[in-house]
Amino acid sequence: METTWIVLAVVAVIVVIAVVIYNGLVRKRNEVDNAWSQIDVQLKRRLDLIPNLVETVKGYATHEREALEAVVSARSHAMAAGSTPHEQAQADNEITGALRQLFALAEAYPDLKANQGFVSLQEELANTESRIAYARQFYGDAVEAYNNAIQAFPGVLIAKVFGFAEREYFEAEAAAREVPKVQF
Numbered sequence: 697m698e699t700t701w702i703v704l705a706v707v708a709v710i711v712v713i714a715v716v717i718y719n720g721l722v723r724k725r726n727e728v729d730n731a732w733s734q735i736d737v738q739l740k741r742r743l744d745l746i747p748n749l750v751e752t753v754k755g756y757a758t759h760e761r762e763a764l765e766a767v768v769s770a771r772s773h774a775m776a777a778g779s780t781p782h783e784q785a786q787a788d789n790e791i792t793g794a795l796r797q798l799f800a801l802a803e804a805y806p807d808l809k810a811n812q813g814f815v816s817l818q819e820e821l822a823n824t825e826s827r828i829a830y831a832r833q834f835y836g837d838a839v840e841a842y843n844n845a846i847q848a849f850p851g852v853l854i855a856k857v858f859g860f861a862e863r864e865y866f867e868a869e870a871a872a873r874e875v876p877k878v879q880f
Contacts, residue, residue, distance in 0.1 A: 718854050720851070721846060721855060721858070721860050724838070724841055724842040724845050727842065728842045730838075731831065731835035731839075732781070735831040735835050736779075737831075738831050739774070742791070742821065743791075745817060746767060746771045746791075746795075747771075750767055753798065753801075763797050767794040770787075770795075773787050774787035781835075781863075785867055788828075788866075802818075832866050835866055836866065839864070843862050846861075
């Protein structure tokens, strides 16, 4: 009889540990999903600001069509991008590069730099870029915690049984880190 109670106690402890680990994995997976949705919200916010920025710049830099077209094209690609972090990162890199060129171009137009509408849009985009950077960092931290939890023992046992899969990071490409070159 005593052995039965010991076996039941061991089984109960194992079940409790499995439930705690499973719930922790679910919580971490939900944190990753939430972090990704925050990136998505900020990327969409930036996409919504771009048409206003382009229209403002058009009035001052009508002969600089390539820079404006690059921004519009990058926005279109971003809107059509898939929903995976890799696809979104590629689209984000394209927009970042196009916006950098546009702001570098704006340096050549003193009247544009003084335009209140342009300044406001530039500030909004700067704030949005900061929010995107924060959301990326939060997402990266959440992915790291989740991936560590499903790869470390004993979480790996529960993760395999219940189909918890590794998540990918949102990574900027090296080209997005380069300073844009503007030629007149």
